[in-house]
Amino acid sequence: MTALITLEGVNKHYGDYHALRDIDLTINEGEFFSLLGPSGCGKTTLLRTIAGFESVSSGLVAIGGKDMAGVPANLRPTNMVFQSYAIFPHLTVAENVAFGLRKRGDLNKAAKQTLVEDALDMVGLDGYGKRAAHALSGGQRQRVALARALILKPKVLLLDEPLSALDKKMREQMQVELMRLQRHVGITFILVTHDQEEALVMSDRIAVMFEGRIGQLADAETLYRRPRNRQVAEFIGKMNFLHADVQAVRDAIDLEVQGLGRLQITAEQSPELRDTGPAVVGIRPETLGILFDGETTDRKLVDGVVDEVVYYGDMTYYDVRIQGVEAPLNIAMKNMIGRPVLDVGAATKVIWDERALVLLK
Amino acid sequence: MWQKITSSEKGRGILLISPPFIYALVLMAFPLAAIFLFSFWTQDFMDVDTTFTLNNYREIVEKPIYGALLQRSLYVSACVTLVTVLLAFPVAYFVSFHVRPERKSLWLFLITIPFWTSYLIRVFLWKVILGFNGVINTGLINIGLIDEPLTFILYNVNAVIITLAHAFAPFAILPIFVALEKIDRSLLEASQDLGESKFMTFFRVTLPLAMPGVVAAVLIVFIPTIGDYVTPELMGGAGGKLIANMIQTQFLALNNAPLGAALAIVAMVCVTAISLVFVLLNRRWLKGRS
């Protein structure tokens, strides 16, 4: 893997507001990279810094080994799909796609036309070239924006919340199409999104950002299973948190966990923490279970009482109180034949496994 | 240096706003300051005596003619504003609430057209309508309602008010229309859902929400009418002259520019003060809305 984009010590201030704080980041060639975070976390600012629409207050931005300081957006090897798509309403679809080819003196009219047709073909809009841009649907606009950017063969395609304007069904369809397209063209995609599912589904690696900083940089599975800290764990998916006391750190880690008692986890399950003392363990709802009548398990059990039942069709979410823990545990159960939906107040047994725990800073 | 200015959004903004800002500064703020200064000087035959004096203002206070003219001007402006806004509100309401969306801009277009067409001739035509042998008098005589032409409808303050109210109509309709358009229609449904009649909904929801537009309409009619001298000149007769006529006379006929300047300042201060009081009285409608 070769590094394509390097950011070193990047800071951005707007007056008193510190939008980016000491960002160090390397993005590789051919990678599908996501910047994920709540609104105002700086992810869009970071993307616009790479595109050349924002200058950095301090630090280095390099693309393909070249320092980008002072290089305006129009001279950078990046192209962008804007959140609003920014399709020029006074031009046709084909004219929009051909917009960036104006300065390509090496291409004659026919060659440009072929490129446009190929680009439209690639995004599934063949035959739409003559349409007026303002008459397109949201999904079609996005495809035009993609074709318009990709026709210039940038080293990096920047996507600023590209799916947020689409309805749920269209969004899911476009997720798959974007992944297919990225594999097809083989260039680096950098996606900005606040939708964790979108980032998890599509990306090779994800940088989760909070308040101008990168909270964690990892692939989807690591991010989900081994979040570094509570902030990341809370932002991605649902997680139960239990107070714990770290008693010994060797190859393995000895813990006393509230409600679950003494147990041991591997060093891998603690991405950050290496000290003894008070800490928090996280456990995902789907790694816990409920032992129904007639079922058996070889895993550990703890007694509990059902506090709340939320039925989702394929799944049922239970809140179960266990001895010694203030907040009830959230448990996700798949609904299956022969498995009843429990009532509030039912006494039950909670199945757990220390391999599912993650120790958080 | 140039690059530094154009590279930031702030720099580009300042660069762009500079030409219109400097223009307004040089051709509005500076001249206004100049007449303010001028009003403290005096005319000495063909020259201007630049010793600071309050004589012009003293003359305005002491001679009853100026106070009377100013009072009449403010009365006419207030009447014109009242008549214009009251007549305009139902039209704005009709266009906003009862005209189909695609027809709205046609209505607004029709309303604005007369406003843009030859002001002088329009004022003169009111003379034709209200005059001795005018449309109204001949019409009324022909249908036998009157025997002699009515004389009280021309060459007095009423004629001035009618003509000005006609001239400023679109100025009143547009801001009210814009305010009405901004009202979320579900608020009206919510009011009725909570038990109010349509009539009371208008008073408890629509009207308060439209007040910013009404206030804007009042200001945009009241302030400029004080500066009109064409209508009183043509329609007012001897008893219908206003402060603007006096300013014009001082400047152009009597060649007493400093006194004219002082009159202009006094008129403007009065109008501004009244406008500010009006805005303050209505501030509860204007708060928290843009």
Add this chain to the structure above:
Amino acid sequence: MSLRVYAIAYLIFLYAPIALLPIFAFNDATIIAFPLSGFTTDWFGELWTNTSLHTAVRNSVFIAVMTAIISTLLGICAARAGAMAHFPLKAGIMGFIMLPLVLPEIIVAVSLLVVVVQIFDLGLSNWTIIAAHTLICTPFCIAILNGAFQNLDPSMEEAAMDLGESRFGAFRSVTLPLVMPGIISSMLIAFTISLDEFIIAFFLSGVSPTMPVYIWGLLRFPASLPVVMALGTILVALSIILLTIAEILRRRGMARAGVADKGGFL
């Protein structure tokens, strides 16, 4: 329903004076009053031979064209700065530039007269009127152009730059075509206002009068009134044509930018 009747009555009230214009312009009598006596086109014929009127019209057209160009250029600067940039004291500066909209015209007229004649001791000319007309037309231009610029997605220009255009190139290839209808509409409105403006022109005109100042002179002579009626008919027709073009362009601009039409000029 009664509201509709009222609105139509109101429109009749608005149009009543204008409707009288052609009636008297073609009336074969020197007195502007009813009853009408007969049909004639003489009054229009007189317009052709009146050379001082022609001079006044030429003056007015020159002033109106210059005013339209300058105030639209200033309007473009202000509207674009207002729509796209943030800078210190923005609201205050914009309000200041819009102030001539509510400034009584006589104040504008006398203050400029004092500055030009008494302070700088310059002569009055068409240019003094152009300067004043530009001041009062700029707020109208800004109001019209604001519509055009604010409907523009700010990422539109960024997209053009991202696709290889320079900042100026992006403005020229994307923004300018999209706001062009607004620009033309702004110029037409400024032209119409300037052509029709009397109060300021009366104070600031030099040796040769503008058309409204000339008409003002004619209004004092009963014998020349039918000619004024004929001239007025032509002017009203011309205004309506120009305004209709401005409105069509404004709507086309809205449609081109893909936004719903929300209202008229202001």
